[in-house]
Amino acid sequence: MVLAELGNKLSAALQKMQAVTVVSEEVIDRMLGEVARALLEADVNVKIVGELRKAIKTRLNFEEEAAGTNRRKTIQRAFVEELSKMLDPGTKAYDMKKSKSNVVMFVGLQGAGKTTTIAKFAHHYQRKGWKCCMVCADTFRAGAYDQLRQNATKLRCPFYGSFSEADPVKIAEEGVRQFRREKYEVIIVDTSGRHRQESALFDEMQEIRAAVEPDDVVFVLDATQGQSVGDQAKAFHEAVDIGSVVVTKLDGHAKGGGALSAVAATGAPVVFLGSGEHFDDFEPFNPRSFVSRLLGMGDMRGLVEQIKDTVDNKDQMDKFAKGTFTLRDMYEQFENVMKLGPLNKVMAMIPGIPQLVGEDQGGNRLKRFMYMMDSMTDDELDGRVDLDKCPSRLDRVARGSGTHPVEVHMLLKCHKQFERVVSKMGKSGLMKGGDANMAKQMQRNPNNVMQQLHKAMDPRMLQQMGGAQNLMNMMKEMSKLEGEAGKGGSLL
Numbered sequence: 499m500v501l502a503e504l505g506n507k508l509s510a511a512l513q514k515m516q517a518v519t520v521v522s523e524e525v526i527d528r529m530l531g532e533v534a535r536a537l538l539e540a541d542v543n544v545k546i547v548g549e550l551r552k553a554i555k556t557r558l559n560f561e562e563e564a565a566g567t568n569r570r571k572t573i574q575r576a577f578v579e580e581l582s583k584m585l586d587p588g589t590k591a592y593d594m595k596k597s598k599s600n601v602v603m604f605v606g607l608q609g610a611g612k613t614t615t616i617a618k619f620a621h622h623y624q625r626k627g628w629k630c631c632m633v634c635a636d637t638f639r640a641g642a643y644d645q646l647r648q649n650a651t652k653l654r655c656p657f658y659g660s661f662s663e664a665d666p667v668k669i670a671e672e673g674v675r676q677f678r679r680e681k682y683e684v685i686i687v688d689t690s691g692r693h694r695q696e697s698a699l700f701d702e703m704q705e706i707r708a709a710v711e712p713d714d715v716v717f718v719l720d721a722t723q724g725q726s727v728g729d730q731a732k733a734f735h736e737a738v739d740i741g742s743v744v745v746t747k748l749d750g751h752a753k754g755g756g757a758l759s760a761v762a763a764t765g766a767p768v769v770f771l772g773s774g775e776h777f778d779d780f781e782p783f784n785p786r787s788f789v790s791r792l793l794g795m796g797d798m799r800g801l802v803e804q805i806k807d808t809v810d811n812k813d814q815m816d817k818f819a820k821g822t823f824t825l826r827d828m829y830e831q832f833e834n835v836m837k838l839g840p841l842n843k844v845m846a847m848i849p850g851i852p853q854l855v856g857e858d859q860g861g862n863r864l865k866r867f868m869y870m871m872d873s874m875t876d877d878e879l880d881g882r883v884d885l886d887k888c889p890s891r892l893d894r895v896a897r898g899s900g901t902h903p904v905e906v907h908m909l910l911k912c913h914k915q916f917e918r919v920v921s922k923m924g925k926s927g928l929m930k931g932g933d934a935n936m937a938k939q940m941q942r943n944p945n946n947v948m949q950q951l952h953k954a955m956d957p958r959m960l961q962q963m964g965g966a967q968n969l970m971n972m973m974k975e976m977s978k979l980e981g982e983a984g985k986g987g988s989l990l
């Protein structure tokens with residue numbers, strides 16, 4: 499989680515309020531004081547902090563007049579909403595259109611992380627099935643061409659650039675024209691890093707903009723620069739009309755709050771956060787989800803939306819409803835989880851599940867399991883042969899996947915556990931019609947669902963997910979989202 503330190507301080511301030519018997523005016527003032535200090539330490543602008551404090555206080559006074567409101571809950575809600583507002587300029591980012599060429603031009607200061615971000619951006623959209631490509635119009639920095647081309651090769655993403663052509667406007671124009679002709683959906687244009695004092699480079703950026711007519715101009719902003727990026731962001735905005743912002747280098751940087759709040763000056767929304775040098779260190783930004791996660795409250799909305807984007811397996815859910823769950827089904831479930839992104843990031847969105855320390859291990863474990871299943875025959879995957887009873891087959895799977903037979907045993911054990919859960923839930927009728935139906939049943943008869951969950955799930959697994967009550971809350975959230983995600987769904 500980015501800005502973990504700030505998140506810990508903010509949730510500690512809120513938790514203290516849970517511990518007192520009476521939430522008096524004094525307790526609230528103390529809490530707001532702590533919140534303000536934490537935000538200032540994270541480099542958020544002092545004026546913004548003052549406004550936030552005032553806004554929360556005003557809301558509390560106003561909302562408390564409504565009889566019967568729970569003071570702690572009101573404070574928590576006001577807190578989340580006001581913090582989210584602080585990060586939300588209220589404008590919408592460009593919405594990428596499927597089956598059309600969307601041209602996205604990246605701009606930013608030197609070394610802000612544009613080239614790296616472009617690779618992450620392409621990877622993000624490729625994973626969702628978009629046809630992406632890249633154009634390198636950075637003729638200023640030696641090495642930019644190679645860096646982008648290498649990333650493009652790693653991602654198997656078509657690339658346009660030139661070693662010999664010195665005019666970035668010409669390259670950008672030709673590259674975009676070619677990719678438009680070839681009907682690429684996401685055409686990403688990299689430009690040279692520049693500074694607002696360099697007027698020639700600013701002119702050039704405007705010329706590129708005029709030549710490629712982008713649908714969106716993304717400003718890449720380095721979080722380590724703190725509040726000072728505000729002025730730069732404004733200068734870029736005036737020159738090329740920034741449509742959205744990506745904040746990079748938020749990994750472990752205590753002062754990232756400064757950059758995040760400075761973005762508000764441009765009026766353009768932050769769309770992604772970068773938190774490392776790998777392609778996966780990239781997450782969509784939604785102010786409300788971000789604040790919920792910052793405060794350790796999980797982010798069901800984000801998770802459900804991510805699942806909706808990646809998973810579409812109604813037939814599979816119907817099959818599970820009959821209690822059938824083969825190794826092949828498990829493989830597909832693992833694939834769905836992998837498509838959502840790194841496992842620790844997925845886990846962080848689920849309320850009640852603490853961030854697993856060194857969780858990438860979990861991701862690696864899944865990958866190894868998948869290698870083993872890749873080495874299986876159709877009969878083995880579809881449950882027509884019981885691998886547990888055929889040691890020679892089991893050894894073959896281990897050899898084929900470069901793993902140890904003990905690990906293959908572990909995989910089979912894991913599959914048996916899931917099979918048991920699916921079979922019990924299937925028999926109980928809970929899964930008929932997918933998660934949406936589960937949510938409906940839960941609204942009608944929550945006690946019954948709670949009992950079924952207790953019966954179906956391994957108590958340790960249930961405990962790890964924050965208990966049956968927490969699972970119910972998660973499902974309630976899902977049903978609030980009109981059960982849309984329930985049309986598909988991932989079991990894991």
Ligand SMILES: Nc1nc2c(ncn2[C@@H]2O[C@H](COP(=O)(O)OP(=O)(O)OP(=O)(O)O)[C@@H](O)[C@H]2O)c(=O)[nH]1
Nearest residue numbers: 608609610611612613614691746747772773774775
């Ligand atoms: N820790 C961390 N490093 C990052 C992140 N994004 C980029 N970097 C690093 O920042 C450095 C500069 O990134 P580039 O992508 O080359 O920057 P650029 O904006 O294209 O540079 P110019 O073309 O000179 O403007 C590289 O060492 C990247 O690995 C991030 O989110 N976290």
